[in-house]
Amino acid sequence: MAENKKCLTKKYEYAWEKYSKDDLNQVFSLSEGYKDFMSRCKTERECVKEFVALAEKNGYKNIEDVIKSEDKLKAGDKVYANNKDKTLALFLIGEETLERGMKILGAHVDSPRLDLKQNPLYEDSDLALFETHYYGGIKKYQWVTLPLAIHGVIVKKDGTVVDVVIGEDENDPVIGISDLLIHLAGDQMDKKLAKGIEGEDLNILVGSIPAEDKETKDRVKLNVLRLLNEKYGIEEEDFVSAELEVVPAGKARDYGLDRSMIMAYGQDDRVCSYTSFEAMMKMQSADKTCVTLLVDKEEIGSVGATGMHSRFFENTVAEIMDLCGEYNELKLRRALTNSKMLSSDVSAAFDPNFPSVMEKKNSAYFGRGIVFNKYTGARGKSGCNDANPEFIAEIRSIMEKHNVSWQTSELGKVDQGGGGTIAYILAEYGMEVIDCGVALHNMHAPWEVSSKADIYETMRGYYAFLMEA
Numbered sequence: 380m381a382e383n384k385k386c387l388t389k390k391y392e393y394a395w396e397k398y399s400k401d402d403l404n405q406v407f408s409l410s411e412g413y414k415d416f417m418s419r420c421k422t423e424r425e426c427v428k429e430f431v432a433l434a435e436k437n438g439y440k441n442i443e444d445v446i447k448s449e450d451k452l453k454a455g456d457k458v459y460a461n462n463k464d465k466t467l468a469l470f471l472i473g474e475e476t477l478e479r480g481m482k483i484l485g486a487h488v489d490s491p492r493l494d495l496k497q498n499p500l501y502e503d504s505d506l507a508l509f510e511t512h513y514y515g516g517i518k519k520y521q522w523v524t525l526p527l528a529i530h531g532v533i534v535k536k537d538g539t540v541v542d543v544v545i546g547e548d549e550n551d552p553v554i555g556i557s558d559l560l561i562h563l564a565g566d567q568m569d570k571k572l573a574k575g576i577e578g579e580d581l582n583i584l585v586g587s588i589p590a591e592d593k594e595t596k597d598r599v600k601l602n603v604l605r606l607l608n609e610k611y612g613i614e615e616e617d618f619v620s621a622e623l624e625v626v627p628a629g630k631a632r633d634y635g636l637d638r639s640m641i642m643a644y645g646q647d648d649r650v651c652s653y654t655s656f657e658a659m660m661k662m663q664s665a666d667k668t669c670v671t672l673l674v675d676k677e678e679i680g681s682v683g684a685t686g687m688h689s690r691f692f693e694n695t696v697a698e699i700m701d702l703c704g705e706y707n708e709l710k711l712r713r714a715l716t717n718s719k720m721l722s723s724d725v726s727a728a729f730d731p732n733f734p735s736v737m738e739k740k741n742s743a744y745f746g747r748g749i750v751f752n753k754y755t756g757a758r759g760k761s762g763c764n765d766a767n768p769e770f771i772a773e774i775r776s777i778m779e780k781h782n783v784s785w786q787t788s789e790l791g792k793v794d795q796g797g798g799g800t801i802a803y804i805l806a807e808y809g810m811e812v813i814d815c816g817v818a819l820h821n822m823h824a825p826w827e828v829s830s831k832a833d834i835y836e837t838m839r840g841y842y843a844f845l846m847e848a
Contacts, residue, residue, distance in 0.1 A: 394748050394784040394832040395639070406835040410641060413653050413834060417643040418547075418630040422530045423465040423675045423685075424622075426488040426649060430467055430656055430673065434459050437660050439469060442695070445702060452702040455664055460695040465489075465675040465685040468695050469659055473668040477700050478710045480717030480810070482848045483670040484655040484841050485687075485801055486724060487677035490645035491515035491823045493522065493581055493625035495529075499618055500585075502600040507586035509554075511625060512578070515678030519576040521824050526553035527583065528628035533613050533621040541611050546628040553628045554583050583625060627825040634828050640745070641834070646827040648677065651723035651816040654834060658841035668699075669845045677724075677801055687801040715808035719770070719848050721815050721841065722802035726750040726788050728818035728830075736796070741789045743818035748784025748836035752814040755790055757797020764802035766813035773848065774813065781843035784836045788818065815840070 398406065420426045439457040452458065456472045465488075473481075493511040501508060513519065528546025535541065546553045558576070559567050567575055589598035590605065607613055631643035652673050659671040676686030683689065696714060700706035729742040743750040753771065756763025778785045790798050806812040817837050820828040 391744070391747050391786055392784045394746055394836055397782075397784070398832075406831050407638075409657070409835050409838060410831045412657075413650070414631040414633075414641060414643065416653055417641075417645065417649060420649070421490075421528070421626045421645055422624050423488045424532065425530065426652065427461060427464050427467045427673070430469075430652075431459065431461060433656070433660070434469055442698060442702075446698065450702075451704055452699065458699070458702075460691075460698070462689075462691045463685050466689075466691055467671075467673045468692060469656075469671040470699055471659070471662050471665055471669040472699075472703065473665040475667050476705055476710075477668055477696070477703060477714045478705065478717070479667060480714060480719065481668045481670050481696075482665070482845050483672060483718055483720040483805070483810075484658065484723050484845070485672040485674070485720055485805060486652040486655050486722075486816075487648045487674050487681075487687075487801065488652050489515070489675050489678050490626075490647060490649065491517045491678055493527075493583075495531075495618065495621065495623040495625065497619050497621075499623075500600055500603065500615065502597040505587065505589070505599055506584060507599040507603045509583040509585055509625075510579075511581045511583060513581060514624075516823055518572075518824065519578060519581060520572065522581060523556045523558040523576055525555060525825055526628040527555050527625050528553060529623055529625055531621065531623035533611065533617050533623070535613065535617055535620070541613060543611060543623060554585050554625075556581055556583055639831055641829050641831060642826050643829075644825055644827070646817070646819055646829050647725045647822050648723070648816070650819075650829055650834060651725060651837065654817070654838040655723045655841050657838050658845055661842050662845050665845065667848075674801060681801055681804060687804045712808075716810060718808070718810040720802075720805050720810055720812045721844055722764070722800050722805065722812055723816050723841065724800040724802075724814055725816045725822060726752055726814075726818045727790055727822055728820050730820055736791050738789065738792050741787070743786055743788035745818065745820075745830040746832050747786040748833060749778075749815055749840040750786055750788045750818050750833075752788055752790065755797065755799050755802070755814060758794065761797075762799050762803065764800075764806045764812050764814065766802075767811060770811040770813060774815075774844070777843050777847045778840060780847065781839065783840045783843055784832070785840060 420429050439459045442458045442460045452472050454474045458470050460468045492514050494514050496510045499509040533541040586603040590601040627644045634640035634642040655671045674687045676683050681687035726743045754760050754763040754765040802812045802814050817833045
């Protein structure tokens with residue numbers, strides 16, 4: 380967004396129109412890497428594992444190894460902290476003391492999905508099925524009749540961790556949830572949309588061939604267990620200590636005849652996680668310490684040991700300060716209060732198919748760049764962060780200095796709905812925080828859509844923030 384000096388009005392920039400041929404090559408190159416990441420990393424654990432591997436290639440060291448070595452950290456050092464393989468914090472140590480604050484990019488790597496229950500497998504009418512419990516805010520009807528895959532881990536009693544991915548290889552089978560045929564759906568069609576598919580009806584069909592032993596009960600279920608045992612060495616009881624997520628099967632794809640967009644599962648919020656990580660990897664030195672924080676459980680309230688409400692980040696900053704030789708409780712409080720953060724999360728793009736829920740002057744649009752949300756929340760901004768104008772002015776200056784295409788947005792019309800991010804949790808420390816990221820169509824649906832230009836501008840915006848804030 381640039382100021383029009385002649386008429387004193389503001390003009391939103393269409394990012395595609397400013398790109399040179401070299402710029403376009405960079406837009407599409409970033410998008411190819413992003414599609415590959417999104418095709419392979421469909422759970423929190425898969426994202427953290429990939430990011431750790433890439434970070435180590437870029438010189439980042441595990442903080443646990445640094446602590447054991449008793450070495451001290453100095454400006455230019457790169458470290459990461461991995462919290463239970465589902466939350467990750469990356470630090471580039473700056474020239475200034477941490478007491479003066481950090482520059483933080485914070486996103487989340489969990490996405491709406493279906494989780495297998497602890498005792499999921501059963502047989503009914505000569506069919507074997509998995510019971511599920513949905514995770515996060517979903518429209519349940521969107522998850523039926525889709526090819527689905529299983530990603531996750533099974534932890535056996537001896538502590539062995541078994542990685543599971545079924546349904547992504549072209550030679551793999553897929554699974555799915557059936558729906559009622561239209562010929563018999565009269566009663567179903569009379570229900571409200573929210574009740575057309577109930578949560579307890581999201582049962583996944585996984586098999587129909589019975590085991591050979593005709594004297595055994597639930598022979599189809601037994602055959603499924605036999606197949607799982609042959610491939611993964613597990614027994615039915617092992618489901619109790621498993622974390623198995625059911626997600627859409629298939630790769631991220633170019634979307635649109637002009638290939639200007641990307642369709643992928645989990646873009647909320649992995650598109651902001653990926654662009655935050657990419658921006659962080661471009662940084663080799665900094666005045667203030669730079670941080671990229673990728674957390675779990677945002678979709679269900681940021682709770683638990685791997686959510687933003689945990690003390691993981693605060694404790695890790697304390698460890699970093701100790702390794703820099705400057706820790707005490709007061710300095711830790713000052714470090715957090717003096718920090719500035721971009722809460723890297725997605726926004727809703729204006730959809731001409733559903734204009735009634737949006738207010739056009741305060742909506743995000745595909746192709747106009749990174750989106751800043753001064754506030755989110757609902758019903759009178761309830762639960763939001765509501766960024767300070769002084770901080771927004773600073774961000775405006777940074778974006779325009781680096782020629783980053785940017786826009787502002789609200790999450791729909793007043794009283795239409797609402798949502799939240801991790802912004803308010805970090806703001807509790809007193810730091811400056813604003814929500815910003817990529818605008819999406821189909822947010823929280825199995826397949827979400829983003830603009831390649833917005834992905835590129837968001838990465839550039841995050842990098843500019845780390846450089847200048």
